[in-house]
Amino acid sequence: MTSVKANAxxxxxxxxxxLLNSRGASKDTTRVIASETVSRSEYKVYDYLMETAAxxxxxxxxxxxxxxxxxxxxxKAEILNIINLRPSSDVELTPILEKPDEREIDIEGILxxxxxxxxxxxxxxxxxxxxxxxxxxxxxxxxxxxx
Amino acid sequence: MFCLSEMEDTVRVPPDLLKxxxxxxxxxxxxxxxxxxxxxxxxxxxxxxxxxxxxxFVLPGDGPATYKVRxxxxxxxxxxxxxxxxxxxxxxxxxxxxxxxxxEDIYVPAPLIxxxxxxxxxxxxxxxxxxxxxxxxxxxxxxxSCQINFRVENIxxxxxxxxxxxxxxxxxxxxxxxxxxxxxxxxxxxxxxxSERNNEDDDT
Numbered sequence: 001m002t003s004v005k006a007n008a009x010x011x012x013x014x015x016x017x018x019l020l021n022s023r024g025a026s027k028d029t030t031r032v033i034a035s036e037t038v039s040r041s042e043y044k045v046y047d048y049l050m051e052t053a054a055x056x057x058x059x060x061x062x063x064x065x066x067x068x069x070x071x072x073x074x075x076k077a078e079i080l081n082i083i084n085l086r087p088s089s090d091v092e093l094t095p096i097l098e099k100p101d102e103r104e105i106d107i108e109g110i111l112x113x114x115x116x117x118x119x120x121x122x123x124x125x126x127x128x129x130x131x132x133x134x135x136x137x138x139x140x141x142x143x144x145x146x147x
Numbered sequence: 148m149f150c151l152s153e154m155e156d157t158v159r160v161p162p163d164l165l166k167x168x169x170x171x172x173x174x175x176x177x178x179x180x181x182x183x184x185x186x187x188x189x190x191x192x193x194x195x196x197x198x199x200x201x202x203x204f205v206l207p208g209d210g211p212a213t214y215k216v217r218x219x220x221x222x223x224x225x226x227x228x229x230x231x232x233x234x235x236x237x238x239x240x241x242x243x244x245x246x247x248x249x250x251e252d253i254y255v256p257a258p259l260i261x262x263x264x265x266x267x268x269x270x271x272x273x274x275x276x277x278x279x280x281x282x283x284x285x286x287x288x289x290x291x292s293c294q295i296n297f298r299v300e301n302i303x304x305x306x307x308x309x310x311x312x313x314x315x316x317x318x319x320x321x322x323x324x325x326x327x328x329x330x331x332x333x334x335x336x337x338x339x340x341x342s343e344r345n346n347e348d349d350d351t
Binding site: 001002003004005006007008009010011012013015016019020023039041042044045047048051052077081084085087089091092093094095096098 | 148149150151152153154155156178182183186187188192193195217219221223226228229230231232247248249294296298329330331332338
């Protein structure tokens with residue numbers, strides 16, 4: 001096995017989630033129907049991603065966001081990180097950026113853009129003592145469906 | 148966190164799979180070989196696509212058809228400095244262990260937990276130790292109550308050991324070392340409500 005190109009492109013969590021969705025992964029708890037095309041280990045990745053910001057994002061919002069980010073002098077890795085994490089406050093954004101003070105980054109501007117373009121995080125039931133797999137059915141009223 | 152990797156390999160498709168369309172058969176063989184395995188480039192999550200497959204020769208004395216395949220896989224390989232949302236798995240006197248569900252070997256060693264802190268036996272779970280951060284006379288516990296954000300410090304791929312003690316931890320082919328010692332890192336509950344406070348405290 002040889003590696004032709006170890007890094008043929010970084011993927012946002014959203015893109016990986018989209019890929020798994022297109023294979024047939026879903027929130028269905030029995031997981032029998034899709035088990036032909038989606039293996040158990042892939043399902044674990046799917047479960048993780050469904051709890052992150054990626055589950056409410058759309059291709060449109062992610063592309064628009066990364067386009068608009070060009071004006072903020074951010075590194076590609078930082079834009080990727082912001083899309084994956086969807087920080088909603090200054091203190092959540094700072095660990096993502098490298099030396100923000102020296103580079104005079106417009107933190108307020110970036111947060112406003114995140115608020116405007118990226119859908120909010122999914123509302124998951126707080127995992128208390130019993131960490132059940134079944135979360136509340138994911139019907140969030142403000143979930144954008146792509147046109 | 149994830150990236151595409153292009154690979155090339157010689158794939159042997161066993162005869163019982165040859166009734167399927169070629170792409171599907173090759174994908175099945177690749178999945179069995181690579182899925183959930185750690186390669187030098189990271190943890191293989193899924194096969195993305197097959198770019199080309201040539202050959203299909205059957206070597207004498209060998210049942211499977213051999214193809215030279217070029218394909219792309221999605222690998223889990225975070226970059227150093229990336230901030231990732233994880234969940235608490237367990238902790239001991241050396242530090243914390245976090246999990247992503249599909250990947251559980253994330254360690255936050257004691258020096259990378261914000262100080263001042265203290266480590267005490269967990270009252271809810273006698274076999275574990277619990278870490279507590281002490282800041283401005285308030286105690287912040289690190290436990291499984293919420294998501295923990297950490298920043299990747301280092302990724303290492305320890306070589307496969309030739310011998311292992313009976314009770315040693317199962318071998319981890321890929322280990323991520325993370326830190327939670329920075330603004331915004333650690334359990335998210337520590338920072339909730341920070342956006343409501345004035346910004347005068349946190350412009351370091």
